[in-house]
Amino acid sequence: MEHEHNNHDSHHEHPTHSGNDTDHSAHKDAAITDRERLWLSTSATIHCLIGCGLGEVAGMVIGTGLGLSNLKTIVIAILLGFFFGFLLGILPLLRAGFSFRRALRQVFIAESLSIAVMETAEVLVQVYTPGVMEAGLLSAIFWIGMGLSLIAGFIAAWPINYILIGKGIRHQH
Numbered sequence: 001m002e003h004e005h006n007n008h009d010s011h012h013e014h015p016t017h018s019g020n021d022t023d024h025s026a027h028k029d030a031a032i033t034d035r036e037r038l039w040l041s042t043s044a045t046i047h048c049l050i051g052c053g054l055g056e057v058a059g060m061v062i063g064t065g066l067g068l069s070n071l072k073t074i075v076i077a078i079l080l081g082f083f084f085g086f087l088l089g090i091l092p093l094l095r096a097g098f099s100f101r102r103a104l105r106q107v108f109i110a111e112s113l114s115i116a117v118m119e120t121a122e123v124l125v126q127v128y129t130p131g132v133m134e135a136g137l138l139s140a141i142f143w144i145g146m147g148l149s150l151i152a153g154f155i156a157a158w159p160i161n162y163i164l165i166g167k168g169i170r171h172q173h
Contacts, residue, residue: 055080121156
């Protein structure tokens with residue numbers, strides 16, 4: 001079976017799909033190969049990492065730059081991580097002709113768990129890596145901590161995406 005893969009669109013249902021947004025029976029019938037599942041899991045996690053990473057780093061930079069408490073900085077980073085994660089998921093669907101409401105619903109269903117796991121891992125690494133939360137923006141430990149947190153987020157979210165793809169919950173073709 002031939003599958004079309006397009007950078008950002010390959011993991012979302014296309015507007016010509018028959019049925020409602022949560023009907024995945026067609027996908028469950030069309031089995032994907034192990035190789036495709038590995039690739040889609042990696043691609044989905046990278047996509048999530050870009051959105052979450054942008055928000056996470058922006059939130060940490062904003063909070064640290066403004067001298068906010070660690071808790072406020074983490075809250076800003078998490079909120080921006082979800083915002084950018086959803087935004088990067090919604091944009092391809094809007095370009096494909098989805099209504100905003102339908103695109104938001106599809107992204108919420110497909111991406112929430114992955115984003116939540118990624119954000120949790122990132123925050124835990126930032127909080128438990130000595131010196132990261134106290135470091136200034138020009139400190140190497142701040143940026144090392146950001147890098148480590150993004151790696152941890154990827155590692156934590158990849159199996160989630162692998163499972164979701166296997167269950168047909170995300171990455172419909």
